[in-house]
Amino acid sequence: MADLTTDCAGIKSPNPFWLASAPPTNTGEQIMRAFDAGWGGAVWKTLGNPIVNVTSRFGAVDYAGRKVMGLNNIELITDRPLDVNLAEMREVKKRYPKHALVASLMTETREDWRVLIRKVEDAGCDGLELNFGCPHGMCERGMGSSVGQEPKLLEEITRWTKEFAKTPVLVKLTPNIGDILEPGIAAVKGGADGLSLINTVKSLIGVDLDRMVPLPRVGAQSTNGGYCGPAVKPIALHLVAALAREKAIGVPISGIGGISNWRDAAEFIALGSSSVQVCTAVMHHGYRIVGDMIDGLNEFLDARGMKSVRELSGRAVSSFVEWGDLDLGYKLVAGIDAKKCIGCQLCVTACWDGAHQCIFTGPADGVRPPHAHTKGPAVAPKPLPMGLLAGDRVPWIDEPECVGCNLCALVCPVEGCVTMREVETGAHETWNDRVAQGRDKVPGGIHG
């Protein structure tokens, strides 16, 4: 078994799996049950001046028979008295000294920050997470994402907290911005020991078409919320990776956003996260999911000969580059395994209507569309492949026209039926090479 112990900006935990600041970390009782289940750390539900919540608070998007692909919430920070939270925090830390207990904080004035930080550090927390990300409710009061969207303000408040804090400070960023590097760099300039992201994506989850009220409904009204869950994972992965590869950042990252299992976690870690935080999957299935996360990550590391999770961290960062640095000469073409094909022909319609018109059916040569790059008919394979399951319904690829886009492989329901094969073109250069050599330019582009 690999070593899963984690150190994220000086906050240590037995494994990289932390609960994100959210309903699953609302109370000490919950967090202790979570630690018993195997979670390595928890970021306490954001502390500040207790608020009053509304009913209802959550909405969800289901997809293709599976529930809660995305979750949206309009719940605010803790509604429990600070003293109660602090007493429980102290108790949790006493009973679970080796687990990471991070206090998420959100308040207003410099003095408020000073007092709050002193109190949570006195209660024994191992680190602080500044909630500059909440995109609903709190931002209307000048906190949460309204700080995360103003790099100068973010930097200033981060600086205050670093003045007062004895424990490491993580700045939690909002994805609701144009360029994540701006708040990221501001946080680092302010002295942040680490970054955590993403907070939720500003969203409206749906509309009750009978009542003509958006969801989640509060009486006859609604408001925007924060979107999270599996649906936001690609957004989060990109923002984590964008910070991880930026030299001006250079601080550890706690990755958050749609992580539901060990594989998601491994992806965030490979793109530069030191720890990962989970909320929606626990809200859906409970603390127990961490069993598979630990087990699955261990198996993955063992299978690849990695002795610790640190060896995985950042492994995929260097291969995340700008489009202009991609190899224009790299070429793939699709191939269909007749033995596996079930004859649904979803690849055919996807290619014709959604891609580049190069998949055909039947024994006759194909008629290419008038805009085709290659002249003449598409030559059908002879003999036509006969599928074990699909008979003569197995489609075939017009390879000279195939642009290698992946769409057919993505829509194919059968594992390993459509595969993408590398074709050597001999020519390898990037767009940036061309621009540098004066053979191409960026029309009206920001590079001048």
Add this chain to the structure above:
Amino acid sequence: MSQIAAKLDLPEGRLETKLPDDKPLYGAAEARAEAERCLYCVDAPCIKACPTSIDIPTFIQKIATGNVRGSARTILEQNILGYSCARVCPVEVLCVGDCVYQEWHGAPIAIGRLQRYATETATRAGEPPLFTPKTRASAERKKVALIGGGPASLSCAAYLALEGHRAVILEKRALAGGLNTTGIAPYKLHAEDALHEVAWVRSLGVELQTGVEVGVNVKGDALLAEYDAVFIGVGLGADATLGVPDESGPGVVGATAWIESMKLGAPSATPLGRVVVVGGGNTAIDMARECARLGAREVTILYRRDAEAMSGYEHELAHAREEGVRVVVNAVPVGFMRDGGGTLFGVIVAEAANGRPILGTEHRLACDLVGVAIGQAKVQSIAGELPGVALDAKGCVQVDATTKRTGNRKVYAGGDCVNGGKEVVNAVADGRDAAHAMMLEWGQRTVTTKAKLAWTGAARG
């Protein structure tokens, strides 16, 4: 005592090889698609329905995330024979029978097939070991003899071996595995797959001695002197006989004996012809279905009471009927018909009331083979070998329900010899529980119940 390799060469062309798997191994995509349908219920009914309490939703969830080895570990930690159980369990009346989908809108989750997928994939050749057996100092390392090499003993021995103890199975046959090897319908599990599982259990450190019969090759008192504990997992004995005229002779066989020869023996050149199976339990139905699938001209089950009283599973009986098996109820054989050479050509059947023949209702039923599936004898001799081991009125070994300990503090028992004949999964549970009880007895606290969280609510008042 001879130490024989677990995998013996089985005869070529055995009859059972003609019957392919009803539920072949899932491919990865099939398994994942099925796993993703599981709702991941909490305090799930399927777990409660499993005699070994496998955490089914968790192992399925692990398949869905691609953590197949973790999935197998979740299964095997709870049921070390999770592979064969996946294939032989009557899931219709256990886990699958209680799937929440049954009462709702969908087909229940194919738990057995998913369990087979996880365990077969994670234990196949070339996979690194799933478990690392504990190493113990010799003073702490106990030595246990297990009598009989069936599921109960294999389970008990495996859990002992994983905890670093020496477990020695004494099996009187040439092959271990018990009913998994000799008695399971081939379309559920073939003998070589059962033997692969035995080999896997041995890879955990379990020792196997075949051709050793306690009471014959080794005496009970010798075992008690040599070992720290003894586990009895001898299963059941020979098929019971009807005790009617002309029963003894070719053509009338005990059902389990016939199934064993079909699975392990060299094939016979004689076609099956017309087959009559006597009995109403699952062994009777198995033999009838096997004969039907092997091309018997005609297969009839004779049962002495009403169909409702049959102990065989309804779903099995329904399959038998679909396969062309005729089921005649309230009928008993009262004699057999043989020609001058002793060859069987028919059975004399009487109508029955309350299981007893009604005089004057006899008629003839032509047949070439009769399988008698009216139960099996108990192996009572073992009690005499081990002082303190007592039998109940039915001849079953008496044990404490929790610890599986017999009247002799060093002797434990489980499986069919205790319960009179239940499922493989019950035997596995018994063996596991006995192993845990032994370790508790030795002061090795391996049985831990999760301590309830004692949250005091520090400053809540």
